[in-house]
Amino acid sequence: MxxxxxxxxxxxxxxxxxxxxxxxxxxxxxxxxxxxxxxxxxxxxWACMPTKALLRSTAALRAARQVPGAREAVSGELDVAAVLRRRDSFSxxxxxxxxxxxxxxxxxxxxxxxxxxxxxxxxxxxxxxxxxxxxxxxxxxxxxxxxxALLPDIAGLREAEPWSSREAAAAKAVPGRLAVIGGGVVASEMATAFAALGSSVTMLARDGVLPLAEPFAGARVTESLREAGVSVRVGAEAASVRRDDGDGTVHVTLTTGEHVEADELLVAIGRxxxxxxxxxxxxxxxxxxxxxxxxxxxxxxxxxxxxxxxxxxxxxxxxxxxxxxxxxxxxxxxxxxxxxxxxxxxxxxxxxxxxxxxxxDERAVPQVVFTEPEIASVGLTAAAAEAAGIRIRVVDHDLGAVAGSALHADGYQGHARMVVDEDRKVIVGFTLVGPDVAELLHAATIAIVGEVPLDRLWHAVPAFPTISEVWLRLLETYGR
Missing domain, CATH: 3.50.50.60 (FAD/NAD(P)-binding domain)
Structure with missing residues (x-):
């Protein structure tokens, strides 16, 4: 030795x-x-880089189709092979x-x-x-x-050789049918990605979609997934799993006795x-x-x-x-x-x-969920702040009503929320939901980490016409 x-x-x-x-x-x-x-x-x-590469091409195509002029220039459909090659390069x-x-x-x-x-x-x-x-x-x-990846104790699950986040991120082909056990970030992002790549996706979200986010965020992603053809089954729980020896079909039996069939099964319930x-x-x-x-x-x-x-x-x-x-x-x-x-x-x-x-780690954790729409959040949700004993005021604003949003895309829909500690007059939580909101997040992170008083934030003037003008609208809604 x-x-x-x-x-x-x-x-x-x-x-x-x-x-x-x-x-x-x-x-x-x-x-x-x-x-x-x-x-x-x-x-x-197997995570950040390849999964975001899988999602980016479809997001770019979707964005182009939301702007007249660019929409007419889009003459073809998504090139799945090219998406996978780009993913490979980022890995x-x-x-x-x-x-x-x-x-x-x-x-x-x-x-x-x-x-x-x-x-x-x-x-x-x-x-x-x-x-x-x-x-x-x-x-x-x-x-x-x-x-x-955490595999739950479900009868037959291990023997069925399900995908974890690793297999999903590195998939060499897009399955015709994909079942997903879970409703968190990985489950939501991969359901978004594979539905856009052509899979028929069934999502078994026992506790709902993105249950740890602000409720309006999970609701908007659920609606978007369903509009994309994903069968989102809130409250559904797997009781047993079996994969056929012949054609490889995966059979998921729910606790209600219902059955779901898929070509691949992704388990994304935790780590x-x-x-x-x-x-x-x-x-x-x-x-x-x-x-x-x-x-x-x-x-x-x-x-x-x-x-x-x-x-x-x-x-x-x-x-x-x-x-x-x-x-x-x-x-x-x-x-x-x-x-x-x-x-x-x-x-x-x-x-x-x-x-x-x-x-x-306790006060100002930023996170982006790259679903459609994107979710960008930092700090505490309203529920978490109340549970921590903070006297709060919740301030909401329609992100689609901001001038910069209307320029960004026709029919832009989104929502912004700031959670204010009323005793200290500082922001302790911030959530944005909408197309391309990820790049707006760091301003909120700085406001929370820096414990910037709301009175000071009035002097941080957002440029017009950008989506960042939502900061002014939130402050106006809060009042002086």
Missing amino acids: SSSTYDVIVIGAGPVGENIADRVVRGGLSAAVVERELVGGECSY SEWKDDGQVSWLGSAGITLYRGQGRISADRVVDVSGEDGVVTSLTARYAVVVATGSG TPNTQDVGLHTVGLTPGAWLSVDDTLRVVGDDGALLAGGWLYAAGDVNRRVLLTHQGKYQSRAVGDVIVARAKGEAVQDGAWGRHVATA
Whole structure:
């Protein structure tokens, strides 16, 4: 067994692990990352990039058809093969040469294989050739192994070999019939994508469509999916699944006794942490468990006490704070900086918005759902704010009534909502629903993170005629 020592060892070379390693190297420390699959992780090959590539072509075609002049120039239908080829290019053909090259240029050492914590600050890497390399960290080990698709305990489901988000994102062909179990972000986006690509889609949304969003957002997406030909069955729950040995047809039996047939079945009901085989038992934790952390992202026990002498950290999906790539990368910057500070004996900046803490995970999480229409939100929904004990006022406005929206597309339909903390007179939540609203979101994120008083926002004048003028309309609706 060979061995090497680094200041920091990161298990997992997805976007979170890469950014942690880069941050500590920039801070003057040495770093190694361990990866058992492709460098770049889920987002690069099976999630963010390929799924948005699948959705973008249909969104662009839809947008062109909503503007006279452009509409008449559209003479053909969607080229599905071209869409899939473009998706493949954004997934780098599922090769990680470019990402590996970047690691080298950043001064980060890569070890390929399964990384397992074997002792204090020690990670053993088992390569595909069976050779084990022992790595020792001087200061910190970070678990950044992400999450995988959760398969529910439904009779016959595993044997039926359903799609997870990975198979959907990397599909080589469009199934004639697609059934989807789930109603969340992945389920809604993939139902949108495959319906546009030609599948007959049935969506089994037990808890409704996008149940964690503002109710009007889920309602508008449900309506749009149905207009696109998707059979959205709210309240439907699968009891058993069977795939025919002959033609491969998937049969889903619902708890009501009804049956749904499809060529492929996508299960998108949630995620589970990739911590089954990283050596958690050596530090007294349960393999396969989510990892709890403090605001500096050190792993803690149920009682909040530090584990493993404070050298073990967890960032990204594995700590279950927010399962979004951009939030994981935000955490990676925080944890990288705090590891460097502690290694150099510097004070850690904590407090409400200290550089070394990940407070945005609770206060200002932005998210875009790339359905038709798009949903862009940040902060708390009205229901979540009330549950948190905040005295709120909800301000709504018709996004389609803004001059910039009418110019953007004929018949533009959308909605905007801001949730105001009435005691502090600041925005704590913001949701936009409508075509192409994703690029409007960061203004709301800044307003919430910066805790900008409403009186100050009156002086942030939106340009005319843009959709951003909705900010003025919301403030007018709120009143001085």
